[in-house]
Amino acid sequence: MNYQWIIDRIDTVIVARPKTVIVAFLLLTVLFASGLGSITTESGQEQFIEDLPSYQAVEDINDEFSPTFTEETTSTTIVQDSNNVLSRASLIDMLETRQRILDSDPLRAQSVSTPAETVATTLDPSATTPEEQLWAVESATQAEIDAAVREAADEPGFENQLSDDFNRESASASASRATVTHEAGPGAGASGGPGGGSEFPSNRVDRIQYITHDDASNIWVQGTAPDTTATTTGLVLPAALVLILVFLTVAYRDPVDIGIGLLAIIMTLIWTFGFIGIAGIPFAVLLIAIPPILIAIGIDFGIHSINRYREERVRGAEITEAMTRTTDQMTVAFAIVTGTSAVGFLSNMISAFPPTQDFGLVAAAGIIFTFFIFGVFVPAAKVAVDRARQRYPIPTMATTPLGSESSPLGRLLSVGVTVAKRGPLVFLLLTAMATAGGAVYATGVDTGFSPDDFQPAEETPEYMQSLPESIRPPEQFEYVRINNYLDRHFEENSQVLMYVEGPMTEDSALEEIHRASQSPPPTFERDRRQAETQSIITLIQSRAERDPEFRALVKRNDRNDNGIPDDNLPQIYAALAAPADSDLDSFLADDRRSAQVIYTVDGDADDKAVTNDAYTVANSYRMAAQPTGSVIIFDEAISLVLESVIETLILTLVGAAGFLIMSYWIIEGRPSLGVVNVIPILVTVVAVVASMRALGIAFNAINGTILAIAVGIGIDYAVHVVHRFADEYHERPLYPALQRTVIGTGGALTGSMLTTVFGIGVLVLALNPALGVFGILISLSVLYAYLSSVLLLPSIIVVWERLATESETPMPLFDAVSDAATNQQSPSAGD
Structure with a gap:
């Protein structure tokens, strides 16, 4: 297939009409920017499990068997803590608080369910109002209260409202919890999350906390789970941009080139976020990872493009000739990277979790936008700027590429070529053994799915308190603190x-x-x-x-x-x-x-055992029966996490390998180069999963996409090396071509790797712990992909050349062993 005419058309547009290209891309940016105002947010674990049959069943149960009110309701949890919440003084605290809540019109409280009320009505069954119930406790002795507690313990649900240290004989417990049911506001609905019915009445936590009576105990009010999406985005993106600016400065060393790179990054983000708004995709926690990923890939494309252009300019080529040669090579490489990365991202579309499907679609769209912006707009902008420099006194700070044979970086990058010259087979054998061992070790990685995956830590790091007020998180998330307290002191009903x-x-x-x-x-x-x-x-x-x-x-x-x-x-x-x-x-x-x-x-049984037993009971019904409950929902989600990881990985590897083999067959007539391209990615995937087990990281609904992403991003590095080598191999022998490839492309890869590792690594700042782990895993994926590309690929290419061509390029150690074996098998002259 003759694809060169497409490249030639792109070259012509870039070098002949750069200003037209720039204007066209800026107009498209304005078009995509119109979708920014349509972006909606979504948070919580429900978005990952809402399509499970067990979750649908619990929704049906809530719809059909929950009490019907004329108005929607919301709830607030109140936790009481003391030496004994069943003492007379502590019960009075809770009953007075309850009465004040019910008397507060702004709170619109329908009821307050608390064990103190049960004790009061046990003392005096005729006490039906909050005032009468308070008087029943105030007029009782502690002995009478203790007897009432022991009697109330027979009531269904009484012990569930008390901490797990409840002692029936001594009538004591260290904590209790109450539930306030509010009438929701008009049109508010009962949905959770910011803006839903759970937010009504406004400031209800502060209102209740203000009127609590806690002379003999501590009373805490738990509101809505914190939504950290906006805070995390406001924290991560600026930090990523600062780090990226630092590494761009090192990579480009020229303010104008840095400006072009930053403008392209901003355009990429506007196109991607605009697409999210136009397509009506809710911005969920998993999508926070997309901007750093696209920034990293865009920086990689930009560094490679500018670096390759500078290589040609240093050799004496004029602007038009230098950019034509650059785009001839880089457009093809970028297209291969974009295709394989899109396959990796789109493989997430088969996931059982809707947010993961959205992630795959948005990431694939984003990488395509990145290809056009950095593959067409950036070269056009670079041509326009350099031509302007010839006419106007625009300063030029640097024109040399990253990496040269005489530079420390060049010598360091040459290590992989040196190993490939002296003992590629031995090195590959050792790598294969290490990879096989890592694969066996990696099979022990855990899977998990818990609401805790979506909650921030109880306390935020101290350094975050120095951030600007607009993005500064609270010192402590009260909701999480109380939630952790409940987990420690209350045994949930199973x-x-x-x-x-x-x-x-x-x-x-x-x-x-x-x-x-x-x-x-x-x-x-x-x-x-x-x-x-x-x-x-x-x-x-x-x-x-x-x-x-x-x-x-x-x-x-x-x-x-x-x-x-x-x-x-x-x-x-x-x-x-x-x-x-x-x-x-x-x-x-x-x-x-x-x-x-x-x-x-x-309650102590394994979730998997409970789920299996639940389906056994369900199968014993002649009518249709669907078991549900939190244990079953989350156990099924865990199973789907592992299933999704395996399916997406297989689809990604098969799709990427097929795309690469087809690409190299069309471009070079050597489909085996596609296999060469895939081998480092297999090593990278094994290394990532083995690292997860070593670090105690389990697959969950958020990081379950990491392997497909590792392939999608990591293959970028291998493609640049293999494609550059294929170009150089047309004009020079194996080892000179390999040396030129690793030093020239390796310099750009190094800049890209550092930018990506630190740019995406800022996700560790995310308030959502799972997102922080996600950033660590992506950074590890990129680091392993880089190392395998500059250290492992040269040896793979040398062996490929001996197997796929008829070349007799010397391999010293291999040839020496081969000659020794041949001489030993040959008969002596006297035989």
Whole structure:
């Protein structure tokens, strides 16, 4: 295929009409900038799990079985801490706080659920108002309160509101928690996150904290989980730009070239962010990593382009000739890099997580924008500036490329060529052994998915407090501090929710729920041979125990006399729903087409075991049954993380290898060069995963894209070396071509590597811990890709040349061993 005519057209436009190119790109920048105002944000772990069947089931349960209010509601958690929150003084603190919250009109509190209320109503069952309940505790002795606590411990849910050190005999606990339910504002909705119903009433945390009564205890108010997306973006991008400016100064050493590079970076970001707004893609936490990635790739393209142009200018070529030679080579290299990187990024489209799919799409679009801006706009701007320098006294600070044979960097880069000359096979064998060992070690890397992946640390580093006020994070995230406290002191209930769909009015419906709960699996709590559950059946049994008339109705419709009605179920449901405060709607849908069954499970059991057992119980239903609950949702998410990592890696490697083989077959007529290009990337991937295990980093929903990114970015380095070598090999022998390649391209690679490692490395400043780890992993990927390209690739190329061509280029150590083996096998003269 003759592709040169395309390159020639690009060359002509760049060198003949540079000003037209510049104006066209600036107009496109204005067009993309129009999409910046349409960007929306999205935060939290729900965005990663919302498509899971188990998550959809819990959403259905919330829709069908949650109490219905005329207005949307939001909630606030209150935590009380003292030596004993069940003491008389501490109970008074909480009850006075509760009364003040209910009396505060701006808080629009519907209820405040607290164990102090349960103790008060146990002391005086006739106390129905907050004032009466407070008086019941104030007028009681501590002994009476202790007796009421022991009695209240039999109430469902009482112990769940107390810390796990609750002692029934001594009637003591170090902490309790209460839940305030608010009426949301008009149109606010009940959605979480900034701007949703969870933000209403405004300043509710401060309002509640102001009116708390905490003479004998400490009372803390937990609001909404912090959204660190904007803060992190405002912190990371400026830091990345500062570091990049430093390395651009070192790489370009010319203020005008630095200006061209920075302008191109800004244009790339505007195009990419504008695309996000125009396409309606929400800006989630994972997308924060895209700007540093594109900046790094753009800087790499810019350094290579300017460096190659300077090489030609140093040799005496005029502006037009120098840029034509540069774009002849660099356009092809950039196209190969863009194609393979896009394949790597787009492989994330098969991920089970929507934010990861968005990441792949945006990153692929961004790398294409980077190709056009740095492959066409930057050369055109460079031509226009250098021509202006010939006419006007524009200062020129530097015109020499990075790296020369006599420079310290050039001598350092030559190490890989020296090894390739003396013992490439030995070096490759040692590398293969190390890579194989690393691959075995890497199989032990963990996977994880937790809400903690999306929360910042409890305290922010001290140095962040010196940042400008607009981007300065708080010294401490109170939400996270309280959340950590709850994790340490409260044992969460472990439950499996079963969403059962089917005609619940059929005679066998309740018997089926009963049968499915018999002989439960090991992780399910049981009462004799029956699983410990809450369901429509337990509601019927509880009502029958205290209502003789209802008990008689159940008995008349219980054909096998086991306490489970199996006839006239609509009549049973109607009778059960008769009291206004009936809990029927909590377990049976209004249309009688679905039901909820709540199973209690062992809180210490492994999540995978609980999930497997939950699906075992679900399969025992004849009707459709979907288990759900936090344990199952996050366990399934963990499984999908590993599955997505493997699938995207395979797709990336296969797609990138196929693209490279096809590219080199079209460009050089040597498809085997594509295989040469892939080998360093395999080494890089193994090194990254082995490093993850060594550093104790687990794959999660955020860094699960790292391997595809390692291929997408890392292959950039190998492409530049291989493509430059192919060009040089046309004109000179193997080793001179290799030396010229590694020193010329290696200098640009070094500048690019340093810029990328430190530019993306600033993600460690991210308040989101998973994003910080993500930055570390990308930096490691780039570092390993660089080292494998300048140290390993020369030896691979030497061996490739002996195998793929008929050349007899000397390989001293290999030839010596080969000659010795040949002489030993040859018969002596006397034989």
